[in-house]
Amino acid sequence: MAKKKTSLYREFVKGLWDDNPVLRMLLGLCPALAVTNSAINGLAMGMATTFVLLSSSIIISLLRKVIPHQVRIAGYIVIIATFVTVADKFLAAFLPEISKSLGPYVPLIVVNCLILGRQEAFSSKNNVGRSILDALGMGTGFIFVLVVLGGIREILGSATLFNLQILGDWFNPWMIMILPPGAFLTLGILIGLGNWLNERKVKV
Amino acid sequence: MSLLLLFLSAAIVNNFVLTYFLGICPFVGVSKRVSSAVSMGMAVMFVMTITAAVTWLIYHLLLVPFKIEILEYVSFILVIASLVQLVEMFIKKMSKPLYDTLGIYLPLITTNCAILGLALFSVLREYSFIESLVFGIGAGAGFTLALVLMAGIREELELSNVPKPFKGAGITMIVAGSLALAFMGFAGLI
Structure with missing residues (x-):
């Protein structure tokens, strides 16, 4: 009994760090790089992705015995695309500004390898409860990385965080950080730092 | 002339990988060897060209007349998935070694954001069929270019002394950053 409990907890926690989708498994890199020029965009993208991940995980783990093995990928993608349409229309209706700044990257959640990867590796083999925990953990890990990445780029690139000015006038913003190269550089350094921390943890 | 500009803009100035961050997964995954990068690039370019044509036809002849644009994402992704399946069967039949090198990344072209991104962009920008x-083609060429450049750099990188935590993905991202920086030099071209 006790063993089962810890493993349920593990299903959730593993997404936060040990199997963090972006830093450890390198999934979902496209949105992680593309929309993180500010922390708020990163947060919105992370939430939208988590919504799609959670809903499609629930549906797919419920249907896992019904969907024939050969056409499973096509089936998953249709389910995911449906939820992405929902998320896209929701953002356009209620948060038009964010929807505009995310642009085509909201529909591109359909092809976020993170979502399809979790369905294939997890939801198609586990029951609904575990799939929900897994999706929530992965989603939280994804939001975490996106907000950190967006935060770093926003502070250095426009001297603000969540649109509040935090660095004084003495600071000359590094334009490059909110442009594409800044995304690659920041993520590269974050991945390196993640690996370094992990190694230290293992040694201790 | 404007078609040539469109091609150059898609291939170089607004390179899909380095400015739109589309197709990063294969960009990181298959860029270890120049030879496999070339074949991956070719496969993507092929799928992209067909996708551009087919999704245009579907959008303008099917979705718009019946006013069901809301099905855009679902129908596009289905078309792409079946196209990729077709290409995969074709390559498996024609060249087994190529099939083995591309490995898991071939089915993953389906979830290559560059392909769906291409279809979405051409709807968004209201391109004509030829455009x-x-x-x-331009976007595919740009993807291949970025992938091959990256593979070339990574082959050299294997011989250099990279700090341990940065080995693999970390240094790849940083190299990609410098490549993106270089590509920004093309920004004023068009």
């Missing part, structure tokens, strides 16, 4: 075809 979206040229856009598809």
